Amino acid sequence: MAGNIEETLAALRHQIDSIDNEILDLLNRRAQVVIRVGAAKSGQGSDFYVPSREKAIYQRLTAANPGPFPNEGVRRVFREVISACLSLEQPMKVAFLGPPATFTHVAAMQQFGMSAHLVPQKSITAVFDEVIRGRAPYGVVPVENSNEGIVSHTLDMFMESDLQIIAEILLEVSHDLLSRSGRIEDVRKVVSHPQAIAQCRHWLEDNLPDVALVDVASTALAAQMVAEDESAAAIASEMAASLYDLRVVKQKIADNPNNFTRFLVIGKASPPRSGRDKTSVMFSVKDEPGILYRMLEPFSKRRINLSKIESRPLKKKAWEYIFFLDIEGHIAEDHVREAVEELRGYCQFLKVLGSYPSAR
Ligand SMILES: C=C(O[C@@H]1C=C(C(=O)O)C=C[C@H]1O)C(=O)O
16 A cells, blocks of 8 residues: 555656656746847847736736636746846846845845845935946835835935836735744844834734834844844844744734735836836926816826825925826826826926836
8 A cells, every 4th residue: 555655656756757847948948038039129229127018927827827726826936937037138136225124125026036136225215326327227115005104205206316117016014023032921122113113003012011112224124133132023024034034923913914015116217008007297286276176187087097196395495295196007098198298287397207017
């Protein structure tokens, strides 16, 4: 009987080996075609990284997948296949808001895969700078959190630079409590970014009512500090646990489990249409009666959905504001372009920040 099982296993493993050989062969055939695409693109000077094409690949494959291989697996496997194929042409350098193991790092990894060369930066300004100076073709920065609202620094940076939005990344944020021992009894203080501490307030009151709460510049820095302090715990990403060799005291301690952060990929030119795109614009309006009403009319009369509107003070002048608008559709579509041009008529200035595939 035991011999039978061994024989069956050996035969099945033999089948797996020959399937893996076929997969390997196909991967190499795919890589050769990607190299040819790269050569064709460099002939015409166009961008090698095309997020709209990548999104179309994921959508097509997950829709066609008969199973039992899970769709999430299809996405992850192809994320890495595409990432490795891209790295053949050139190592894809991506600047992100560091230090290593921030949620921005996790988002950049989700978007660009493990073969990309991800470079941590000290600030959002530094990420923009790397891309402006051409040291990295792309950068990743946070722009809003479902509980905490916008990251104003990122929006402010678009006032100063002419970079474009290339893609958006939606990341489900899981705040984990990490420490060296992984034992809740050892925790005397909790260290993290103030937003992460705020998002875990109730859990901390219920489970660690007497510990000190210490604010630091990022969740990743907190993890780094805790790696050297037995009595401290950090609220940080799961990635921080593996990077700084920490144990998980408790997973998902945020009070609201529905916690998403939206990140932007910035670069020098927006990608072509993907079929489901978004366009972001920023503008300031003339100070006239009814202007707030009129600025939305070009969109409502064309039945164009607006997914977001934000305002920020224009620092040069008190009580004047800059608006940020996210519109459904791509600027290459006539009705979107016409609406934006009509809005421009009411504005002192208007800048299209880019059209890019919608992550939802
Ligand atoms: C191959 C291409 O270039 C890149 C690589 C892709 C891939 O490996 O499938 C897809 C889109 C681009 O980011 C392409 O544009 O088709």
